[in-house]
Amino acid sequence: MTSDITLFVNPTAGRGRGARATQPAARVLRDAGFSVRTVLGEDAADALTRARAAVAGGTGALIAVGGDGICSLALQAVAGTATPLGVVAVGTGNDFARAAGLPVRDPAAAARAIADSLKGDGGVPVDLGRAGDTWFGTVLASGFDSRVNDRGNRLRFPTGRLRYDVALLAELAALRPVPYRITLDDGPARQVDATLVAVGNGGSYGGGMRICAGARLDDGLFDITVVGPCSRSTLLTVFPKVYKGTHLGHPEVTVHRAAKVTLEAPGTTGYADGEPLGPLPLTATTVRGAVRLLGARISGAR
Structure with a gap:
């Protein structure tokens, strides 16, 4: 050393x-x-x-x-x-x-x-996700949340976090499910209508929103959270629960686990660790032990 x-x-x-x-x-x-x-x-x-x-x-x-x-x-x-x-x-x-x-x-x-x-x-070996040439440690987001990011990035006014509040309200007004094709590992493609799909190497994004609450950095698997079609009132009811991870019990929310996932959806951008990846389709793969993380203390079990 x-x-x-x-x-x-x-x-x-x-x-x-x-x-x-x-x-x-x-x-x-x-x-x-x-x-x-x-x-x-x-x-x-x-x-x-x-x-x-x-x-x-x-x-x-x-x-x-x-x-x-x-x-x-x-x-x-x-x-x-x-x-x-x-x-x-x-x-x-x-x-x-x-x-x-x-x-x-x-x-x-x-x-x-x-x-x-x-x-x-x-250092402790931890997993990372990889989509194309980009590595990510937390969540690959797509759907409603990525559209909020897209709209917020386009706004010139207001500035700071207020841009994303305005973008959130605008996207709520235009809320609609998106037709996805989701392929887990080498299985068949699944056709689903979804409000958002999040691929979690880690459990949270956006400063503590536990969208993939069960995800771990050391199990070689993603947790893939699929939020099905939601009305505005349903989304506003479910969304606050994401900070505790209790949204996972809602009937419109399903969770899958896989080492590889391909997402396809029209007009939808993927964001990984908050950074834009580009439009879907995207394939993300778990890479076990991709980095040694100093001082890591990963606790909990499935």
Whole structure:
């Protein structure tokens, strides 16, 4: 194990918490005997280029400091390599960190867990999803929620999170089921009308919405949550339950488990870890042990 490690930082995550978290995390890691360098990027593409260069250069670990966005970039750099990933989760959502049982919004505690893991087990193997060339740690979303994202991304006003509130209201007004073809593993295609379909490597997205509440990072399977045709009133009734995962008991909600899933639906975009993948059809595959995650504490059982 090399003592040289890299902090991969999004300084704007969590309204500036990423920048503020860098110093305490680096201090803990240096006190533990590690040599720490910091990588920033001018934009996402430049940041990813720099992170991949650090991995190719033999860094002992890549430590993502920020939220789920920087975690997603870091996964593209380390997945399938021998370089372990650490996460100092200080963003708005932090769904990947929560799924792995990592400290959230406590940079010193996160750094201590990383240092202990580097000196101990070297990280816990966790699964990732892969769709085309893109790796994801939490959820591949499609349907109603992806249309909200699409509409929100197109809006110029209002700004910030209000854009997505406006987009949500607009999509509710236009709510309609979408005809899907869903193929699980190598089985036959299933024709279903659905409000949304979510493919979970991890259990939650959007900052704690447990859309695939039973998903685990270490079982080699996706949890695929299918929400059938819903009226606006039904969706508004079911939606708040997603934060506790109790929506899974609703009669319009079904859950499937598979290592590979193909989704086909007209006019529908897929988003993985909150980032656009492109229009369906898309095929996602589980890759077991695709990354070693430092300090992970995955608990619970089927």
